[in-house]
Amino acid sequence: MAINLKVNGVAQSVDVDPEEPLLYVLREEFGLNGVKFGCGLQQCGTCFILADGEATPTCVRTCESFEHMDILTIEGLANDDRLHPLQETFFEEQAAQCGYCLNGMLIAGLALLKKNSKPTEDEIRTALDKVICRCGTHTRFIRAVKKASENNSKF
Amino acid sequence: MDNFKTDRRNFLKTTGQLLIGFNLFPLTFCGIKEEGYAISPYEGIPERPHLGRNLIDSWIRLDTDGHVTILTGKQELGQGIRTALMQIAAEELDVNMDICHIINGDTGQTANEGYTAGSNSVEGSGKAIREAAAEAREFLVGKAASEWDVEAKDLRIENGVIYGPQDRKTSYWELLDGNFYEAKVTGNAKFKDPKEHQIVGKAIPREDIKNMVQGAAHFVHDLRLANMVHARVLHPPSYSSKIIKTDIASVNAMPGVLKTIQDGNFLAVIAKREYQAVKAWQKLKELTEWEIESIKILPEQLFDDMKKSSKATELVEDSPGIIQKIRQSPIKLKSTYYKPYHMHGSTGPSCALAQWNSSELTVWSPTQGVYPLQITLADLFGMDTKNIRCIGMPGSGCYGHNGADDVSAEAALIAKAYPEVPIRLQWMRDDEHMWEPYGSAMQIELEAGMDQGGLVLAWDTQIWSDTHSTRPRGDAGHYISARHLEKPFEFKKGNFSGGAYRNATPLYNISSKRLRLSNYDGPLRTSALRGLGAYGNIFALESFMDELAILAEVDPIEFRKNNLDDPRAIAVLEKLIKETDYHNRIQKSNTGYGVAFAKYKNSAAYFAVLAEVEVDKENKSFHLQKLTGVIDAGQCINPDGLINQTEGGMIQSASWTLLEEVKYDKNGVLSKDWNSYPILRTKKTPEVAVHIINRPEEKPLGAGEAAQGPVAAAIANAVFDGTRSRIRDLPLKEEKVEWS
Numbered sequence: 077m078a079i080n081l082k083v084n085g086v087a088q089s090v091d092v093d094p095e096e097p098l099l100y101v102l103r104e105e106f107g108l109n110g111v112k113f114g115c116g117l118q119q120c121g122t123c124f125i126l127a128d129g130e131a132t133p134t135c136v137r138t139c140e141s142f143e144h145m146d147i148l149t150i151e152g153l154a155n156d157d158r159l160h161p162l163q164e165t166f167f168e169e170q171a172a173q174c175g176y177c178l179n180g181m182l183i184a185g186l187a188l189l190k191k192n193s194k195p196t197e198d199e200i201r202t203a204l205d206k207v208i209c210r211c212g213t214h215t216r217f218i219r220a221v222k223k224a225s226e227n228n229s230k231f
Numbered sequence: 232m233d234n235f236k237t238d239r240r241n242f243l244k245t246t247g248q249l250l251i252g253f254n255l256f257p258l259t260f261c262g263i264k265e266e267g268y269a270i271s272p273y274e275g276i277p278e279r280p281h282l283g284r285n286l287i288d289s290w291i292r293l294d295t296d297g298h299v300t301i302l303t304g305k306q307e308l309g310q311g312i313r314t315a316l317m318q319i320a321a322e323e324l325d326v327n328m329d330i331c332h333i334i335n336g337d338t339g340q341t342a343n344e345g346y347t348a349g350s351n352s353v354e355g356s357g358k359a360i361r362e363a364a365a366e367a368r369e370f371l372v373g374k375a376a377s378e379w380d381v382e383a384k385d386l387r388i389e390n391g392v393i394y395g396p397q398d399r400k401t402s403y404w405e406l407l408d409g410n411f412y413e414a415k416v417t418g419n420a421k422f423k424d425p426k427e428h429q430i431v432g433k434a435i436p437r438e439d440i441k442n443m444v445q446g447a448a449h450f451v452h453d454l455r456l457a458n459m460v461h462a463r464v465l466h467p468p469s470y471s472s473k474i475i476k477t478d479i480a481s482v483n484a485m486p487g488v489l490k491t492i493q494d495g496n497f498l499a500v501i502a503k504r505e506y507q508a509v510k511a512w513q514k515l516k517e518l519t520e521w522e523i524e525s526i527k528i529l530p531e532q533l534f535d536d537m538k539k540s541s542k543a544t545e546l547v548e549d550s551p552g553i554i555q556k557i558r559q560s561p562i563k564l565k566s567t568y569y570k571p572y573h574m575h576g577s578t579g580p581s582c583a584l585a586q587w588n589s590s591e592l593t594v595w596s597p598t599q600g601v602y603p604l605q606i607t608l609a610d611l612f613g614m615d616t617k618n619i620r621c622i623g624m625p626g627s628g629c630y631g632h633n634g635a636d637d638v639s640a641e642a643a644l645i646a647k648a649y650p651e652v653p654i655r656l657q658w659m660r661d662d663e664h665m666w667e668p669y670g671s672a673m674q675i676e677l678e679a680g681m682d683q684g685g686l687v688l689a690w691d692t693q694i695w696s697d698t699h700s701t702r703p704r705g706d707a708g709h710y711i712s713a714r715h716l717e718k719p720f721e722f723k724k725g726n727f728s729g730g731a732y733r734n735a736t737p738l739y740n741i742s743s744k745r746l747r748l749s750n751y752d753g754p755l756r757t758s759a760l761r762g763l764g765a766y767g768n769i770f771a772l773e774s775f776m777d778e779l780a781i782l783a784e785v786d787p788i789e790f791r792k793n794n795l796d797d798p799r800a801i802a803v804l805e806k807l808i809k810e811t812d813y814h815n816r817i818q819k820s821n822t823g824y825g826v827a828f829a830k831y832k833n834s835a836a837y838f839a840v841l842a843e844v845e846v847d848k849e850n851k852s853f854h855l856q857k858l859t860g861v862i863d864a865g866q867c868i869n870p871d872g873l874i875n876q877t878e879g880g881m882i883q884s885a886s887w888t889l890l891e892e893v894k895y896d897k898n899g900v901l902s903k904d905w906n907s908y909p910i911l912r913t914k915k916t917p918e919v920a921v922h923i924i925n926r927p928e929e930k931p932l933g934a935g936e937a938a939q940g941p942v943a944a945a946i947a948n949a950v951f952d953g954t955r956s957r958i959r960d961l962p963l964k965e966e967k968v969e970w971s
Contacts, residue, residue, distance in 0.1 A: 100506040109453045110446030114578055115660040119905040151446040163444040170436055170871055173879050174309025174628030175443040176579040204913040208905055210578045211309055211628045212882030214916040
């Protein structure tokens with residue numbers, strides 16, 4: 077069945093099972109790598125995207141339910157060769173070890189900054205709390221979000 | 232959008248080329264630059280199998296276009312080893328980092344460096360690469376010198392370009408002209424003086440992070456080979472379950488399903504799309520009935536059973552008359568500590584790809600050891616290792632022996648039943664949680680005697696523990712699914728490794744020390760988890776030191792210093808005092824401070840840590856506020872890499888220590904997901920600070936596991952300081968505190 081999705085600003089129709097969770101469609105039909113399978117239970121944030129500005133897990137919700145929504149993935153953040161300010165601070169802070177949770181942390185941080193460009197540390201911690209990180213990179217993620225908010229006022 | 236498609240095509244193209252021919256070993260896929268895997272084909276020197284560790288070519292290669300390729304048998308596990316090893320090579324070779332590539336473990340071309348474990352990579356592979364790079368530099372400079380008939384010392388090198396007298400100029404690449412060096416690493420090449428280091432010792436950023444933030448392909452999970460299909464394995468509900476009935480035909484009739492495999496109690500599905508495989512797996516789960524063999528030893532019996540049913544006690548270190556010595560000491564103390572089963576808990580469930588072509592097998596794996604994987608697969612399939620190629624790729628952080636090897640073997644088993652196309656197998660969340668081998672539960676009994684002045688005179692340790700390594704090393708029975716086949720492979724636990732008593736012997740200056748280990752065959756599957764026994768042993772040892780310091784009425788840092796001889800150990804404690812302004816710390820009634828120290832394995836990095844715990848007596852709760860660590864890992868290759876690894880170790884250990892314990896009952900493991908096995912998330916993460924003592928003149932020491940044990944004890948000691956209640960059984964839960 078044809079499902080119409082708008083991913084990173086481009087509308088595209090894909091022929092998939094409408095019940096298929098968006099995660100698999102983004103990886104297989106759109107060739108994206110940022111969204112990852114972590115738990116399939118909406119517990120870990122690894123599969124986060126921004127759907128109409130909200131950090132949203134994609135491992136359970138059907139692709140059909142995302143029709144008519146603005147889907148943003150980390151592949152859509154950079155502007156030509158210029159990294160998005162939050163990507164920039166994640167790199168500057170070297171906020172990754174294995175990097176598997178990076179997608180979730182970036183999206184969770186970005187969803188917060190889009191609503192509140194000057195969050196407190198508690199607000200940052202609360203926003204990132206939805207994402208599981210096992211390497212213990214937590215404090216670097218917090219720092220990267222904070223730094224981006226200090227350097228920019230609009231996201 | 233166009234960009235993604237292009238990248239995807241490129242990725243498919245470059246990775247797909249690997250499948251052109253098994254024996255061609257094309258470089259296109261393997262010539263991975265740090266920028267990621269989605270690169271255009273790399274026209275370098277031809278790839279060739281590893282021909283021995285003593286050849287320069289086994290570690291450092293030059294192409295014709297001005298690149299340096301470094302080969303290592305070690306894997307990138309998120310510890311930043313690629314960057315660190317490239318720094319070492321670039322430094323000795325006198326080239327810039329941005330022209331360096333690195334190839335990780337691949338049985339087709341790299342050295343056999345065993346497992347990437349025990350914090351050995353910089354000490355081992357780093358040393359080999361450093362020697363080879365120094366040798367390569369000497370070889371190339373010598374070649375230029377003899378061509379120009381000048382002295383090597385009169386030549387100047389800048390980024391691989393050699394400048395000589397009378398404006399003569401050549402480069403490494405011109406000199407080698409795309410050929411191999413075909414020269415040996417003699418070990419006589421001179422290393423650079425650390426004082427001249429420009430790259431080693433610098434916080435060079437990991438370029439792979441720049442790719443990851445943009446969603447570039449990086450993980451084995453992201454590998455998409457031409458004609459690839461997807462698989463899932465249906466693991467039994469518990470360790471020794473047997474299939475009573477299943478319904479293969481119904482699953483085979485589902486959309487996209489290509490094949491359902493049953494081999495004894497091993498069940499798997501293959502489908503065209505990943506989600507079709509997931510749905511088929513769910514259906515198979517519903518349609519399969521199992522006979523479950525109950526787990527005999529339940530959690531409440533575990534520690535008693537350890538003492539009752541452990542095999543003969545091994546005397547690791549003896550000191551005749553020690554009991555007498557303890558008895559005669561003015562101050563005596565005895566305590567027992569407990570550690571539960573812990574999980575690696577990788578964020579991404581394990582994933583691997585495999586493909587059979589006639590009699591040849593290729594496996595793309597997140598394993599920590601491609602060569603051990605290769606020999607164990609050879610055992611599984613009864614074939615020659617020369618027909619198996621294992622290519623290591625980054626996985627989700629593993630922190631030891633997680634599901635990576637099992638998933639690789641399972642992908643190979645499935646691929647055998649469905650040959651000629653690449654099979655991508657990823658585990659589901661409960662596969663990883665329930666089937667990975669855990670860090671063993673442990674029980675540690677300590678007894679010591681001390682003089683009035685606080686000098687420890689005698690120290691007696693007894694450990695009860697299951698094995699800390701069941702890594703596959705040639706016996707297929709170490710793969711869980713090999714045990715489930717129609718013709719099952721037997722699992723032989725084999726010799727218990729020294730991992731159980733890692734760091735059990737105190738580094739402190741104690742004249743009488745005894746160490747006994749009782750090997751226990753416990754109810755859950757166990758293997759190597761970051762630090763192995765060191766985590767439990769240091770938790771016990773450093774908690775006990777705290778108890779002794781309190782009895783001796785000496786400040787816990789001073790107490791440790793008084794009992795130490797090693798100046799580097801004393802130095803990390805002194806730096807901790809300075810960095811935390813320890814002696815002027817504010818004595819608040821609601822804050823507890825705890826310190827701990829260890830030299831990892833008694834042979835690697837030195838680490839001291841101060842934990843600050845905020846206590847809320849009214850609400851009977853505490854919160855880990857801050858951890859400050861000091862690390863001496865000898866020569867520091869990359870300070871930010873060292874800090875990142877150490878911070879990570881500290882936070883991970885805080886999570887183990889405060890929250891974690893694998894739950895199970897007679898029907899199997901109950902910790903199946905992040906709700907039933909919660910780990911530390913950002914809200915409760917402590918502030919962390921890491922300070923380095925860099926010793927450029929010393930050899931670099933393994934550091935990745937240094938923080939695990941000390942952090943556990945420091946938190947327990949801080950909880951005691953804040954509550955006057957000593958918790959000796961992990962995790963350190965608020966309900967275990969005796970609130971007064």
